[in-house]
Amino acid sequence: DSGVTQTPKHLITATGQRVTLRCSPRSGDLSVYWYQQSLDQGLQFLIQYYNGEERAKGNILERFSAQQFPDLHSELNLSSLELGDSALYFCASSGQGYEQFFGPGTRLTVL
Amino acid sequence: KNEVEQSPQNLTAQEGEFITINCSYSVGISALHWLQQHPGGGIVSLFMLSSGKKKHGRLIATINIQEKHSSLHITASHPRDSAVYICAVSFYSGTYKYIFGTGTRLKVLA
Numbered sequence: 001d002s003g004v005t006q007t008p009k010h011l012i013t014a015t016g017q018r019v020t021l022r023c024s025p026r027s028g029d030l031s032v033y034w035y036q037q038s039l040d041q042g043l044q045f046l047i048q049y050y051n052g053e054e055r056a057k058g059n060i061l062e063r064f065s066a067q068q069f070p071d072l073h074s075e076l077n078l079s080s081l082e083l084g085d086s087a088l089y090f091c092a093s094s095g096q097g098y099e100q101f102f103g104p105g106t107r108l109t110v111l
Numbered sequence: 112k113n114e115v116e117q118s119p120q121n122l123t124a125q126e127g128e129f130i131t132i133n134c135s136y137s138v139g140i141s142a143l144h145w146l147q148q149h150p151g152g153g154i155v156s157l158f159m160l161s162s163g164k165k166k167h168g169r170l171i172a173t174i175n176i177q178e179k180h181s182s183l184h185i186t187a188s189h190p191r192d193s194a195v196y197i198c199a200v201s202f203y204s205g206t207y208k209y210i211f212g213t214g215t216r217l218k219v220l221a
Contacts, residue, residue: 002155033209042211042212042213042214043197043199043211044211045208045209045210045211048207055207056206056207056208056209057206058208058209088152090154092154092156097159098142098159099156099159100144100156100159101156102146102153102154102155102156104152104153105152105153105154107152
């Protein structure tokens with residue numbers, strides 16, 4: 001158990017809908033990262049937050065947004081969902097050592 | 112050409128064998144990461160290194176910054192080592208970036 005929690009574990013929704021994925025980092029970790037893993041694209045970095053502020057941005061679509069709240073949990077919002085958004089979404093957290101600890105992932109299926 | 116390339120893509124070994132997985136990258140990096148992804152999907156960070164060598168149990172990771180190359184070695188392999196091993200690099204280019212290799216699927220037979 002990495003200490004990083006993600007909810008929900010599975011999510012099935014329809015095209016055009018909007019969903020929110022939630023991540024709670026390890027106790028004391030200020031950084032949260034979001035990743036997408038799809039069958040055709042592999043693992044891709046989406047975005048990083050540090051203590052509530054956006055720190056780095058990767059291949060995140062404009063339809064996607066994220067935020068980190070004062071209690072350090074983070075949410076990834078995916079809107080206008082398309083079939084191609086079906087993927088595993090991982091959250092990771094890190095502390096001062098920068099080593100990342102991954103959550104169990106949320107499997108999103110868009111029908 | 113991908114910025115991070117791993118080899119081999121697939122590897123089958125007998126229990127007890129010494130295993131090497133290679134990772135080459137084409138950009139200047141802050142750090143290189145080795146991850147392990149189990150069949151159930153969970154990801155574990157094995158190593159983060161920016162120079163030299165690190166060892167954890169039967170796992171050894173090395174990096175040669177000049178040659179832009181890293182290796183992950185598994186000594187005395189065991190069926191529980193069966194997983195996908197992913198190399199990733201992090202670097203700063205206007206903002207921090209993280210780029211992943213496509214992974215090496217390892218199967219260790221008893």
